[in-house]
Amino acid sequence: MRLSRYFLPILREAPREAEIVSHRLMLRAGMLRQESAGIYAFLPLGLRVLNKICAIVREEQNRSGAIELLMPTIQSAELWRESGRYEAYGKEMLRIEDRHEREMLFGPTNEEMITEIFRAYVRSYKDLPLNLYHIQWKFRDEVRPRFGLMRGREFLMKDAYSFDFDQAGAEHSYNKMFVAYLRTFARMGLKAIPMRADTGPIGGNLSHEFIILASTGESEVFCHKDYLEMAVPPADVNFDDVDGLKQIFGQWTAQYAATSDMHEAAEFAKVPADKQVSARGIEVGHIFYFGTKYSEPMKAVVAGPDGKETPIHGGSYGIGPSRLVAAIIEASHDDAGIIWPEPVAPFKVALLNLKQGDAATDGACEQMYQELTAKGVEVLYHDRDERPGAKFATADLIGLPWQVMIGPRGLAEGKVEVKKRADGSKELMSPAAAVDLLTK
Amino acid sequence: MRLSRYFLPILREAPREAEIVSHRLMLRAGMLRQESAGIYAFLPLGLRVLNKICAIVREEQNRSGAIELLMPTIQSAELWRESGRYEAYGKEMLRIEDRHEREMLFGPTNEEMITEIFRAYVRSYKDLPLNLYHIQWKFRDEVRPRFGLMRGREFLMKDAYSFDFDQAGAEHSYNKMFVAYLRTFARMGLKAIPMRADTGPIGGNLSHEFIILASTGESEVFCHKDYLEMAVPPADVNFDDVDGLKQIFGQWTAQYAATSDMHEAAEFAKVPADKQVSARGIEVGHIFYFGTKYSEPMKAVVAGPDGKETPIHGGSYGIGPSRLVAAIIEASHDDAGIIWPEPVAPFKVALLNLKQGDAATDGACEQMYQELTAKGVEVLYHDRDERPGAKFATADLIGLPWQVMIGPRGLAEGKVEVKKRADGSKELMSPAAAVDLLTK
Numbered sequence: 001m002r003l004s005r006y007f008l009p010i011l012r013e014a015p016r017e018a019e020i021v022s023h024r025l026m027l028r029a030g031m032l033r034q035e036s037a038g039i040y041a042f043l044p045l046g047l048r049v050l051n052k053i054c055a056i057v058r059e060e061q062n063r064s065g066a067i068e069l070l071m072p073t074i075q076s077a078e079l080w081r082e083s084g085r086y087e088a089y090g091k092e093m094l095r096i097e098d099r100h101e102r103e104m105l106f107g108p109t110n111e112e113m114i115t116e117i118f119r120a121y122v123r124s125y126k127d128l129p130l131n132l133y134h135i136q137w138k139f140r141d142e143v144r145p146r147f148g149l150m151r152g153r154e155f156l157m158k159d160a161y162s163f164d165f166d167q168a169g170a171e172h173s174y175n176k177m178f179v180a181y182l183r184t185f186a187r188m189g190l191k192a193i194p195m196r197a198d199t200g201p202i203g204g205n206l207s208h209e210f211i212i213l214a215s216t217g218e219s220e221v222f223c224h225k226d227y228l229e230m231a232v233p234p235a236d237v238n239f240d241d242v243d244g245l246k247q248i249f250g251q252w253t254a255q256y257a258a259t260s261d262m263h264e265a266a267e268f269a270k271v272p273a274d275k276q277v278s279a280r281g282i283e284v285g286h287i288f289y290f291g292t293k294y295s296e297p298m299k300a301v302v303a304g305p306d307g308k309e310t311p312i313h314g315g316s317y318g319i320g321p322s323r324l325v326a327a328i329i330e331a332s333h334d335d336a337g338i339i340w341p342e343p344v345a346p347f348k349v350a351l352l353n354l355k356q357g358d359a360a361t362d363g364a365c366e367q368m369y370q371e372l373t374a375k376g377v378e379v380l381y382h383d384r385d386e387r388p389g390a391k392f393a394t395a396d397l398i399g400l401p402w403q404v405m406i407g408p409r410g411l412a413e414g415k416v417e418v419k420k421r422a423d424g425s426k427e428l429m430s431p432a433a434a435v436d437l438l439t440k
Numbered sequence: 441m442r443l444s445r446y447f448l449p450i451l452r453e454a455p456r457e458a459e460i461v462s463h464r465l466m467l468r469a470g471m472l473r474q475e476s477a478g479i480y481a482f483l484p485l486g487l488r489v490l491n492k493i494c495a496i497v498r499e500e501q502n503r504s505g506a507i508e509l510l511m512p513t514i515q516s517a518e519l520w521r522e523s524g525r526y527e528a529y530g531k532e533m534l535r536i537e538d539r540h541e542r543e544m545l546f547g548p549t550n551e552e553m554i555t556e557i558f559r560a561y562v563r564s565y566k567d568l569p570l571n572l573y574h575i576q577w578k579f580r581d582e583v584r585p586r587f588g589l590m591r592g593r594e595f596l597m598k599d600a601y602s603f604d605f606d607q608a609g610a611e612h613s614y615n616k617m618f619v620a621y622l623r624t625f626a627r628m629g630l631k632a633i634p635m636r637a638d639t640g641p642i643g644g645n646l647s648h649e650f651i652i653l654a655s656t657g658e659s660e661v662f663c664h665k666d667y668l669e670m671a672v673p674p675a676d677v678n679f680d681d682v683d684g685l686k687q688i689f690g691q692w693t694a695q696y697a698a699t700s701d702m703h704e705a706a707e708f709a710k711v712p713a714d715k716q717v718s719a720r721g722i723e724v725g726h727i728f729y730f731g732t733k734y735s736e737p738m739k740a741v742v743a744g745p746d747g748k749e750t751p752i753h754g755g756s757y758g759i760g761p762s763r764l765v766a767a768i769i770e771a772s773h774d775d776a777g778i779i780w781p782e783p784v785a786p787f788k789v790a791l792l793n794l795k796q797g798d799a800a801t802d803g804a805c806e807q808m809y810q811e812l813t814a815k816g817v818e819v820l821y822h823d824r825d826e827r828p829g830a831k832f833a834t835a836d837l838i839g840l841p842w843q844v845m846i847g848p849r850g851l852a853e854g855k856v857e858v859k860k861r862a863d864g865s866k867e868l869m870s871p872a873a874a875v876d877l878l879t880k
Contacts, residue, residue, distance in 0.1 A: 005505060005507075007507050007509070007561075007572060009562075033557055035512055035515065036512075036516045036542075039512045040512060041511045041512060041553070041557060042509055042511075044509050044572075046509075047508060047509050050510070065445060067445075067446060067447050067484050068484060068487060069447070069484050069486075070481065070482040070487045070490070071475070071481045072479045072481060072594045073594065074476070074479055074546070074579065074593075074594055075475065075476070076475070091539045094514075094536065096534065096546075098534065098581055099531045099581045099583065104476070106514070106546075113481070116475070117473055117481060120449075120473065121447075121449035121470075132447060137512075137513055137577070141538055141539045143539065153514075154513065154514055
């Protein structure tokens with residue numbers, strides 16, 4: 001993409017409204033614009049990151065056997081009366097009356113609707129297990145939205161819902177999502193630690209939050225240091241292997257790990273002193289097993305082998321892709337700007353033309369742009385008439401993993417400079433070597 | 441995808457609520473479920489089609505130079521008061537009050553919001569032209585939603601917005617979208633004809649609807665027969681070539697083409713009798729040039745070369761991907777079910793195991809499934825324990841372009857049967873020949 005044909009409104013000043021670093025950086029880097037309190041537009045650069053995050057989430061959901069569908073944003077109040085949550089949900093639910101004065105709402109979550117879909121079609125235990133997910137915009141009318149995408153009102157959510165005939169099946173479904181989540185976050189360059197959690201308004205009796213460590217995190221967390229080095233399950237993990245997944249679950253829940261809500265100082269004291277980590281964390285995923293909480297009132301039943309109708313055992317599994325955009329920045333930035341992990345970077349390479357209008361420099365940049373693009377590398381070509389200093393600052397701010405700087409001085413020696421954003425290391429090399437490095 | 445692990449709730453009976461063929465077929469084929477009046481969930485098979493349509497739309501928007509961002513669904517009433525449309529929009533707008541009693545709405549379109557974004561960042565004519573688009577859910581509170589996705593309340597829309605310094609620039613931006621639309625619909629296997637249109641509530645003075653012909657279409661249309669054979673511009677069309685695009689626009693608007701709203705019988709009579717086509721049509725896209733209608737009241741101005749501030753010239757360009765799912769079915773089906781054009785088919789191949797449980801048949805199916813999948817072909821493997829007749833009926837109903845039928849009788853001669861859904865033609869061939877045919 002040529003910057004001269006792109007829409008990247010960089011702000012030199014951090015807007016006052018932004019209280020946390022991810023919000024400040026997203027506004028400055030031209031990724032985001034607030035449209036109302038807690039409601040944002042994703043500008044082109046921000047949308048690219050959101051899409052990369054969604055693609056990883058989707059791949060790992062599919063790998064685990066979950067099936068994607070798409071439910072609407074607007075739901076009927078009726079459905080929520082069936083489960084008993086319509087009154088209980090309180091003011092966070094955005095309630096709407098349509099032109100015929102029917103009570104509707106902007107869905108904050110979809111347990112009711114997916115249960116309605118399930119019960120309309122599934123009759124037999126033979127059709128289980130089933131895990132249906134979607135990635136859709138949700139709304140929670142927070143009393144005081146703040147911190148940008150970290151606590152917005154309109155937000156994107158991947159929510160999956162599992163249906164099993166019995167508790168043993170449901171536990172395996174839970175473990176599948178548990179493993180999928182470990183892989184999902186690791187692929188985004190995050191260290192996410194599952195921590196036993198409260199079930200809150202979703203209900204149920206088994207729940208884990210996935211927490212990433214970030215010095216600017218929203219809450220205090222306590223865990224065993226070994227989690228930071230644990231290897232996540234490989235791509236070819238067998239999701240049908242009940243015992244295998246149980247083992248992974250066991251391994252990832254054996255050591256101490258708790259948010260401040262669930263923290264027990266006495267238990268944590270048993271962790272060897274040199275293994276105690278107390279840090280700040282950000283919640284990036286939350287999974288629940290809630291048994292028959294929705295299937296009983298809503299009559300989502302299947303016939304068992306004996307023909308008897310039994311309510312199914314359910315679970316739900318959330319990841320917030322829009323929140324993740326901010327969480328990744330909280331976990332990966334420096335004073336100059338964002339440092340994107342490569343798998344979620346909006347582009348891989350920033351190509352900086354250090355002397356726009358100089359024929360040799362323009363030519364070398366053009367050739368580099370064409371070659372990299374032809375090889376499938378995503379390049380943002382800074383081809384505007386700006387001084388090098390401004391281009392360096394913009395490139396560091398938007399945080400693409402690699403910067404290729406081309407100017408007359410280097411070209412005189414047949415060289416371009418390649419900088420790695422993560423550690424700031426720079427190297428002079430031939431254009432061909434740069435192409436090799438960036439395509440390997 | 442193995443059907444035994446998929447969620448494809450086929451209905452043997454057409455539900456009574458469905459009045460038109462696309463709605464009936466989508467419900468029967470397990471693509472769609474109504475959640476409230478005019479509000480639908482896309483079941484997995486339906487979502488796959490929607491995603492394929494969006495991918496084509498996106499590719500052609502990007503090719504033309506439009507840049508994708510993503511605006512939220514919920515907007516503030518304030519913004520619409522600025523343009524003067526808040527009161528004017530009437531009851532089709534879903535109005536919402538949040539917990540702080542602020543007036544909000546579920547966006548039916550985004551002219552106001554994109555203008556707000558534009559004016560926040562763009563200051564100079566040098567940053568133009570600009571075309572920003574998004575693909576997002578919209579809501580129109582139709583008084584009587586009907587015909588499934590053809591006239592739903594919550595619907596997916598690609599809407600693009602162009603910004604130019606003057607009318608000449610805006611006309612080129614209009615032509616870019618005009619050409620992008622010709623390519624977009626052709627790639628979906630549709631014959632779409634641009635017809636001069638009324639501008640309605642969007643306003644402005646230049647507008648075209650893109651209409652596809654379908655015997656079950658919603659409205660009567662009249663056009664010159666030559667449109668049916670006109671070749672759409674190739675993928676390498678140069679979108680920067682002002683005269684070239686003008687020529688294409690001229691070619692595609694030279695002959696008579698009108699919806700019944702704009703029909704002039706006297707003009708149509710001048711078309712040679714053997715070239716007169718009067719048929720049923722469905723609107724699948726609509727483009728508008730509206731000049732300074734939004735930029736003036738909302739003060740979206742840029743400094744010109746002389747430093748003077750001028751309101752920009754705007755256009756907006758819509759395609760409804762969710763409506764297209766239905767429109768394609770209206771244009772392409774028979775008594776047995778849907779006939780998907782290959783580029784939008786949810787899967788390319790239906791693999792039918794005609795004797796589930798027979799070791800040789802299961803083995804041959806498994807091998808075919810693995811080979812095709814490894815080669816990147818999307819296969820839906822009918823591996824459930826059902827009689828062949830039911831599998832044939834389901835395969836015809838869901839309408840994948842190719843069916844591969846494998847059973848003991850064919851295998852005894854080393855053959856499988858390949859059926860083309862579009863014309864029903866069948867051919868016996870070796871499994872290797874089938875793989876060749878389906879991967880070429």
